[in-house]
Amino acid sequence: MAPDVTARRWLSAAARWETGLAVLLLLIVVLGAAASPQFLTTSNLFNLLVTSGEVAIMALPMTLIIISGEIDLSVASILGMSSALLGYLWSIHWPMLAIFAVLVLLGAVAGLVNGLLVTRLGLPSLAVTIGTLALYRGIALMILGPKTISNFPAPYNTIGVIAVPHTDIPWSMAIFVVLAVISGVVLHATATGRSLYAMGASPEAALFSGIRVKRIKTILFVVSGVVCSLAGVLWTFRLATAVQNNGLGLELNVVAVVLLAGVSIFGGKGSIGGVVLAVLAFAGLANALLLTNFNQEATGIVFGAVLLISVFAPNAGALWARLGRLRKHQRPVRPARQ
Amino acid sequence: MTPAAAPVLSLRHAAKSFGAVQAVADGSLELSAGEVHALVGENGAGKSTLVKMLAGLHRPDAGELLVDGKPVALPSPAAAQAAGIAVIYQEPTLFPDLTVAENIFMGRQPLLPGRRIDRRLMRAQSAALFGRLGVPLDPGRICRGLSIADQQLAEIAKALSRDARVIVMDEPTAALSAAEVARLFEVVRTLRAAGAAVLFISHRLEEVFEICQRVTVMRDGRQVLSSELAGLTADDLVRAMVGRQMPERTAGERSEPGELVLRVERLTREGVFTGISLAVRAGEIVALAGLVGSGRTEVARAVFGIDRYDAGTVAVSGRQLRKASPSAAMAAGVGYVPADRRQQGLVMDMSVQQNVALASLAGLRRAGLVRSAAERAFAADWAQRLRLKYGRLTDPVSLLSGGNQQKVVLAKWLGRRPALLIVDEPTRGIDIATKAEVHQLLVQLAQQGVAILMISSELPEVLHIGDRILVMREGRLTAEYSHREASEEKIMAAATGQLAVQAP
Structure with a gap:
């Protein structure tokens, strides 16, 4: 093996996005601890984890969807719809287990609608899920109206306060860890996972390889719907409040985490390990900004910048090359003519 | 008619490689004003690359x-x-939603004060251009729905409006009817009379003799002949184009066809192909010849389940395949090298x-x-069998040369041990050595009992590899020959619709 090839491999390993993320995470922890003595306390870390649980959970199916070359922007609206239905059904005295069953079904149907519109009608998922983002939020409003339901009983409404027994880990994070392991195995070790990368990197080649692109994408949207509906339950119990605008705008945080994780917005690239790191980095950054009394109006700027950098950096090479080509074409050429 | 003046355009000893593939090794060309110059050669001889150099693309x-x-x-x-x-x-790229006149003046519209586009002047000038060309095409027409012949005329008018003196026509007649070809030739004569230098690329030698004065023949990326056409015969050109003979499959390499593997019956996709019936037996290589755009690839896509079809059936090893399901086709033992x-x-x-x-x-x-x-x-095994040249198996496939990439695609399908292998232009754009390897591989597979349906635009390949040769034209099967009775002339005649002049 030529030495320059070896060097290139070593460099590419060092330049792996996940490595950079780990460094970023470390940096955030160090700076956070330096900026605020509270940062590394158990209660703050618990708080940090619990407040990002739902986003973290929703980021997992989003990762699979973006790697497959699609996107689901309706995630937060499904969360809101699930929250509203939970509140409504509880208010008319349904048993909690029956409500859970209905919510799973609700998430599945919401995801199926997205999936069928994308795969059977061939519509772009960006447009479809912007549509269902509005639609599902509208349904949430219809279900609950302006009401607020908050009389959930004790074993449920403490979910945002208590940890998994014998640990300091909040329930939502524990669920995230379990789902992350499942997603990681599916994505990195199964034929289905390989198919996701293939269809994201080259939809046509995936089709010509006999990969059931439409079926797999439909299933992904359904899974996303169910997981987001579940996230709606966690959100509702954590805030002990069901209201139609629960999780409003949260889809942007989910997409931001996934992109920060190094998942390519163009599909075909990314890892679950990256998502775990990005979840922690994102939560840490938000928490540190809060603790240091960072100007609240300006946090949007920080998150927006992080998002843009994460879209730009993984594709920097390709974008740079494109820019170079553009410049070359724009160079005025006046060949000799008499 | 031979102008004494210096050539308008001359290309000398041009070369161009793509990775390991030398597309053009020594391309030379001299075009003179008032002359129609033919550029001929087999597929892969480097004509298109040469054209792209002149177009500023390569x-x-x-x-x-x-x-x-x-x-x-x-x-x-x-x-x-x-x-x-x-x-x-061959297929112009006009903006489909704009008018002919808008397309002609795209980017340099005549302006009125206030930077408004002077539509009236634009239309008048377009009409004048068509008047010069002697064709009645309405400049106000939207381009969507124009025939390919009319679109080409719009492109020619655009070229004239830019005062182009060198007009390159890359297989302009491939998709035209006889009447449209006649009209195009009238336009070409007009251009020539007006002093333009025209480079005319065509596979149809009778067209070359009809319209051109000089000819350049390319083979394997080199100019092998450049001369006045007068005094040459079609046979002279073919000999220059082919030059070398492909190794003929020996009788021993041709196995007796076995059981029926693929049976396609009256397969129809409206507007694309009609009533296609064909069969491929185990151990048989059936070549599907025809011009680009005749519907061969579309039939293969339908058989493999990429596209739906409107009528007809596809059966593999006696089992009817579900429509539009590549995974069903694969389960039935079909592989498709696109x-x-x-x-x-x-x-x-x-x-x-x-x-x-x-x-x-x-x-x-x-x-x-x-x-x-x-x-x-698994990958290492197939890489070795196909003599794949690679650095590491974990390297991106994009680092390989075209020929080795094609081997990867072949390995991908051979790894499934297909009963039927469909290969679509299996040697397009790959180097000559690998090409020979691919041919040998296909022959070996047939000997091992694989049924092979090969789509190819390279007639020597079709003639030397195929046991049977089917020819498609405009979405229909027009001829079938055994390898013994087939010839380039017969296939071209069936592919271009001049079967009538052909003795059976």
Whole structure:
């Protein structure tokens, strides 16, 4: 093996996005601890984890969807719809287990609608899920109206306060860890996972390889719907409040985490390990900004910048090359003519 | 008619490689005003690459280009236009929602005060251009729905409006009817009389003799003949084009066809292909010949389940296939090596190993998980069998040469042990050595009892590999020959619709 090839491999390993993320995470922890003595306390870390649980959970199916070359922007609206239905059904005295069953079904149907519109009608998922983002939020409003339901009983409404027994880990994070392991195995070790990368990197080649692109994408949207509906339950119990605008705008945080994780917005690239790191980095950054009394109006700027950098950096090479080509074409050429 | 003046355009010893493939090794060309110059050669001889150099799409690696005796570089299509070179492609790329006149003046519309477009002047000038060309085409028509012949005329008018003095026509007649060809030739004569230098590329030699005065023949990326057409015969040109003979399959290599593997009955996709019935037996190579656009690839896509079809049936080994399901076709033992290996055959971002295994992952699993050791062994095994040249199996497949990429696609399908292998242009754009290997591989597979349906635009390939040769024209099967009775002339006649002059 030529030495320059070896060097290139070593460099590419060092330049792996996940490595950079780990460094970023470390940096955030160090700076956070330096900026605020509270940062590394158990209660703050618990708080940090619990407040990002739902986003973290929703980021997992989003990762699979973006790697497959699609996107689901309706995630937060499904969360809101699930929250509203939970509140409504509880208010008319349904048993909690029956409500859970209905919510799973609700998430599945919401995801199926997205999936069928994308795969059977061939519509772009960006447009479809912007549509269902509005639609599902509208349904949430219809279900609950302006009401607020908050009389959930004790074993449920403490979910945002208590940890998994014998640990300091909040329930939502524990669920995230379990789902992350499942997603990681599916994505990195199964034929289905390989198919996701293939269809994201080259939809046509995936089709010509006999990969059931439409079926797999439909299933992904359904899974996303169910997981987001579940996230709606966690959100509702954590805030002990069901209201139609629960999780409003949260889809942007989910997409931001996934992109920060190094998942390519163009599909075909990314890892679950990256998502775990990005979840922690994102939560840490938000928490540190809060603790240091960072100007609240300006946090949007920080998150927006992080998002843009994460879209730009993984594709920097390709974008740079494109820019170079553009410049070359724009160079005025006046060949000799008499 | 031979002008004594210096050539308008001369290309000398141009070369261009794509990775390991030398597309043009020594391309030379001299075009004179008032002359129609033919450029002929087999597919893959380097004609298109040469044209793309003139169009400013490819930069030559070596050689020089002179326009009016002065050296010129063409780094972009805009530079080619500025140098007075216009290229009319087989399928023009007009803006479909704009009018003919708007297309002609795209980017340089005549303006009124206030930077408003002077539509009236634009239309009048367009009409004048069509008047010069002697064709009645309405400049106010929207381009969508125009026939290809009319679109070409719009492109020619555009070229005239830019004062192009060199007009390159890349297989303009391939998709035209006889009447449209006659009209195009009238226009070409008009251009010639007006002093333009026309480069005319065609596979149809009778057209070359009808319209051209000079000819340049290319073979394997080199100019092998450049001369006045007067005094030459079609046979002279064919001999120059082919030059070398492909090794003929010996009688021993031709196996007795076995059981019926593929049976296609009256397969129809409206507006694309009609009433296609064909059969391929085990151990048989059936070549599907025809012009580009005759519907061959579309039939293959329908058989493999990429596209739906409106009527007819596809059966493999006696089992009827479900429509529009590649996975069903694969389960029945069909493999498909598509024509566009970069888009369809391979995931360019994935490694060699992952691409080889992509269609066989189901067989490489234990408890649902893909075993990477098994995947690696599988890929290494096939890489060795096909003599693949690679650095590491984990390298991106995009690093390989075209020929080796094609081997990866072949390995991907051979790894499934297909009963029927459909190969679409299996040797397009790959180097000559690998080409021979691919041919040998296909013959070996047939000997092992694989049924092979090969789509190819290269007649020597069709003639030397195929046991039977089917010819398609405009979505229909027009002829079938055994390898003994087939000839280039017969196939071309069936492909271009001149079967009538052909003795059976």
